[in-house]
Amino acid sequence: MSLNKEILQILACPKCKSDLTLTGQEEGLKCSECALVYPIREEIPVMLIDEAIPVQDWENGVRAQD
Numbered sequence: 720m721s722l723n724k725e726i727l728q729i730l731a732c733p734k735c736k737s738d739l740t741l742t743g744q745e746e747g748l749k750c751s752e753c754a755l756v757y758p759i760r761e762e763i764p765v766m767l768i769d770e771a772i773p774v775q776d777w778e779n780g781v782r783a784q785d
Contacts, residue, residue: 721745722759732757734768747777758782 722745730739732750739748739757747756748764755771757764772781 722748722762722764726764730764730766733766734771742777746782747772749774749777 722741727739727741727748730748731737732739732753732755734755735750735752737750737752739750741747742749742756745759747758748766749756750771753771754774755768756774756777757766757771759765770784772784
């Protein structure tokens with residue numbers, strides 16, 4: 720899965736407006752300030768605060784909210 724690098728440069732965390740970085744396998748966009756990951760589904764970043772997953776949960780394999 721490959722996210723366009725130009726898109727990554729303009730995206731910001733919807734909660735705090737900080738920069739985002741791709742997760743290791745490019746499955747999500749991580750905000751270090753909020754400690755949240757916004758999942759990427761079908762090559763589309765899901766930039767909804769309600770869909771964000773805490774980094775700790777993400778690192779434990781959680782990829783969707785219950």
